[in-house]
Amino acid sequence: MASTRQILSRRRAAQNINKVTGTMETISAVRYRQLYGSWYEGQEFYDSLARLAYLIVTAEQTIEHPLLFDNQSRTHALVVIGSDRGLCGAYNSNIFKLLDVHRKMAKRFNRELKIYAKGNRVINHLRSQQVPIEHIYDEFEDVPSVDQTEEIANHFIEQYMRGEIGRLGMVYTRFFSAASQQAQTLSVLPVAELIDDLTTRATVIWPWEVEFEDFLLSPDPEQIFDGLAKMMIRTVISGCFHEAVLSEHLSRVIAMRSASDNAQEMIESLTHEYNRERQSQITNELLDILGGALQ
Template sequence: MSDTAEIKHRIKSVSDTRQITKAMELISVAKVRKAMQKQAVNAAYFNSVRYTIKDIMRHSTDIRHKYLVHRPNNRTAYIVIAGDKGLAGAFNSNVLNMAWEHMQTRPVHYVVTIGQMARAFFENKHQPVDLEFTHAVTNPTLHDARGITRDILDLYDRNLMDEVVVAFTHMYSTTVQKPELVRLLPISESDIPEEIQSTFTGEILYDPSPKEVLNVLVPQYLVGMIYSVLIHSFASEHASRMLAMSNANKNADKMLETLNLEYNRSRQSAITTELLDLASGRFADGR
């Protein structure tokens, strides 16, 4: 009976764990859907901003703007986005290892981490972290993106860095997420995809001047870019967690099936033993 009780205890333990992993899976499903809806709501506006910047750069080649000019030095600032938690498969390790490998190829002047897992990773590598954001990955908002943009532009304006790149995880689908590296500053025409188009087909005149328009639009462009990578990273984390929890649920189901078989065999064996003992006792009494 002790074996039966132990198996029963294990069945309860696995069942309780499965309830937790199932709840985590359902929460992640909802968060992925909500994140991509938020991205879609703001995509039209930020795509218009990106197209306008691309159009100015294409048709006003004589403009010298501080956010468009490539600086001679290569002091690179890395913004690395990971999660605040684990239990998300290889989500954190993939993007962090990619960023670290890239950082070995050029002089790193500044490291900005978004997410506690990113901070812990660089601490283990003995790489100083100059600026840290933790709240932005739990529920990305435009307010978060504006705050990060403000701090990055302040550092860039003070000539503390020559280039800003961001390492994040791009979500292509709920089953495909890839770590990627994107340059934020300085901005090149090639950084803005050709598929970003305007619905307006006529000639565009910028008032008071293309440079003045850029002064307003570049910060908006960066807010849109940072918001986008935050959303993609957030959605990728929960898509990875959703898949990890789904696999955990399947493993739990298999384990429960095996344990239930063991439990039934153990009970059957115990009952058979009791019947044999009872029969033996009656036989002895009869003699």
């Protein structure tokens, strides 16, 4: 059986771990609440954007726009968003699994994959696999600013318009609610698939209640769609970074809470073990004293 000194040493270590995990849980919980507020406020804007996109693309007059349709490029761009720090459960490992699937599929169908990475964990994983990284987003901490988002979006839009890439996907952990987060790939280009995603995540749209003919559009729908498509791309790219860091902090809160609970259970178990061992030592000492007195 372990000595009381060893038990106390183990208990101190568990108490120190409990302090660290409790602090990390608190920090991530505060950050999560801040991010959740801004995410929740943005959902109405997503709904409005989805409705507008739906009404324009379902018009009787077909819209011809290069961002709306596939091109012939065999190069796919992939923006992979992970975390800079660990201790967030399976958050990063789920992203790695999805990324490995993309790499296997690209190899199988003879497609070139351009990978854009955010987060030290993703970067280290790619480097350990000797996978080339097209660009690392290290100019912002969590969520890009408006100007940075516009720069990122314009870069991919220009590449798509020139036929240098045929698809743009965002690999990240999508935040559905506090009880549901899922690592997934969101197709941003071509825009037709993005509109499908926006309409399915939005409030239900009733086509027979609101029709394209109910609106008087100026300028013409093609010009409106050009600005709308670029707005959607910028909004979704920023939203993906936002949801990724929101999911990261929630994952860390859950992981650290579980670690704190385990540490607390270990502290209680070691305290009981220490008390039993100490009681045994006291009993032995008393027996030695009584034995000496009787002699």
